[in-house]
Every structure is written in C-alpha cells, then in structure tokens.
Amino acid sequence: QVQLVQSGAEVKKPGASVKVSCKASGYTFIDYYMHWVRQAPGQGPEWMGWINPNSGASMYAQKFQGRVTMTRDTSISTAYMELSRLRSDDTAVYYCARDHCINGACYTRFDYWGQGTPVTVSS
C-alpha cells in the first residue's frame, strides 16, 4: 500500500530555514511527481510546488520562488522541501502529496498524502 511518512514537528525562529522530509513506500518512487502543500491554522490548503523524482526538475508557486527548494534522494525514496527566511506567517502544517501520473503524464491531483509536519515559526 502507498505510504508517505513525513518527518516530525519543527519549531524555528524567524529568518531560519526548515527542511521537511517525505519517505515514500509501496510504489515506484520515480514514476510519480511529488507535490508540497501547506495549510495555515484555520485556512485552506496552499499549493507550494512539485518535484519530478525521476529527473529532479521542479516547479514552484510564484509566491515561494527564491525561498523554497524541493529535492529528492532516489536511493531512499525520499523527497525534501526546504523553506528559507522563515516568517511567522509560514507557521503551518506542511504536507507532501503524490500526484496521479500515467505513462509520464501527471494531473495535479493528489491521490495520497503524508501525515503532515507542523512547522511553528516564533521568536
């Protein structure tokens, strides 16, 4: 069965960086794009970007460009999301979510989600 297991909760100070991991199992890691979505307290989800685990190519939402970096380690089927220059409004639960892909075409549809990683930014 498909599983996405994320790293644990983080507390960071403003200006710091955070790196969240997402370990995939139950499917071929390189065959499916991985997205990152965050959800601030009481708010709806917000799409941050995706990474193609096969090529390493990524695309980020304009809002996060310059602050976010998505990477992967195919040897351990793990995707990473690093967000820098943290601000208090980056306090949120960060999710990885697997796309629905068929024969190399992906549909920006989130079939499986990680359990979420709470990130708190506070001085």
Add this chain to the structure above:
Amino acid sequence: QSVLTQPPSVSGAPGQRVTISCTGSNSNIGAGYGVHWYQQLPGTAPKLLIYGNNDRPSGVPDRFSGSKSGTSASLAITGLQAEDEADYYCQSYDSSLRSGVFGGGTKVTVL
C-alpha cells in the same frame, strides 16, 4: 484570497442532501482542467473524495458525487450522515498561474 471560491459553511439534517459550490474562472475550471474534491476530518490530512469532476476513488461511498459546468463545479452529499461532518475543499489546475489551486473550504455541519 483563494483562486477557487466556496461557501464557508453548509448544514443539513441527517438523511438530507447538501451541495457545495466551487467557482473558478476561464484559466482553471473553465479551461477544462479537472476538479477534485477532498474531505478533511479534524487533525488529519485531506483525503481525495472525487477526482476528474465526477469519479470516486474505490472505497468512497456513492452518496458523494461531483459535477461541473462552465467555470463552476459542485459536490453533492446525499443521505447526509454524522460522519460526513468535515471540511471539504475543491482543487484544480490554473494555466495562468501554472499552479495547483484550492478553494477556501466549506465546513459541513450535520444538524
């Protein structure tokens, strides 16, 4: 401000039918991109409920159905049950933003 617009809340008695609207634009729903719906129970990750406008993943009861017309989509829940009390989000792709986009969410309350 979310790209897709949903009502903040809907409510209904057990057994009733409720619908949730999701309004977009010609660069997302109106451009033909699929609309997907997610159910989120408190303290858990969203779960895919409807994909591609009106298809259900295996295991999702047929009480849940989706539809799309023009720049809008809807989620209907028939035979409302207490366990359906949750937040519901629509989601699509926006070609102008080149990004996934979500609605702000609708809280369903079972009276």
